[in-house]
Amino acid sequence: MSDQAPSRDDDCVTANIKLTSPGWDMEFKLTVPAGPTTLKELLPLAQLLSDAVVNATVQEVEQRGQQISCCKGCGACCRQLVPIAEVEARHIAELVASMPEPRQSQVRARFADALRQLAEAGLLDKLHEPERWHREGATEFGLQYFRLGIPCPFLEDELCSIHPDRPLKCREFLVTSPAVHCQNPTAATVKTVPLPLRLSPALAEFQVVEFAPHLVRWVPLVLALEWGATHPDPPADRTGPELLGQLMRNLTGKEPPAMPTSESNGPPSSDAVLMGAG
Secondary structure: OOOOOOEEOOOEEEEEEEEEOOOOEEEEEEEEEOOEEOHHHHHHHHHHHHHHHHHHHHHHHHHOOOOOOOOOOOOHHHHOOOEEEHHHHHHHHHHHHOOOOOHHHHHHHHHHHHHHHHHHOOOHHHHOOHHHHHHHOHHHHHHHHHHOOOOOOOEEOOEEOOHHHOOHHHHOOOEOOOHHHHHOOOOOOOOEOOOOOOHHHHHHOOOEEOOEEEEEOEEEHHHHHHHHHHOOOOOOOEEHHHHHHHHHHHHHOOOOOOOOOOOOOOOOOOOOOOOOEO
């Protein structure tokens, strides 16, 4: 991260952030509200940072002569159990609620059908109790889910219908192995692309499990609508700079430069300006 002092106007704080990896460096100018802010207001920044890290990593992979197998129309991974951060679950629920009819009803029906199939397979109760499948084996539970072949409720003609709003976990899942192996994945046949920085756990780490601080709270994407309906937004009890600082700590493991705070409030910028990448 950079050590350049942040600037401030009456309502917002802007900081220059530098992210580095062995293969590239990127600099961003991030603007957040100076006053009380919700994590949801920072979600667009997290999405943009995730896209930037993924794009830089893809370029690095291709420079080594490898090819990303993921492409438009290949929806094999869209039948996996997708864990998302609580703030993303609220966003998904609000996104569906904002859809016009009849699309909204169609999407809600797909969610309901997915839950019905999970219940018939005996997995729905476990899905509501993630501590159980962590204890009994998250990998095996994920494979059981995948074998059911339940498509993501947003998958249409093997394409993501909410691509700009898709979860961070979806953005960060890339493979270089032949796409045919994704239909029956094993550790030996599917080669995922490791990312030097991952926004999905950094965002989820804002919520930890009280009895197990080493675990974070995830919401299965397929439960996002019912979870969002019963878990309203928490109050804005931290400032934008405080939230951005924690996001950077979660992401990099390093302490960010001190940022000024203010009691004033204002809209965040959802733009992170890519200054350069090596």
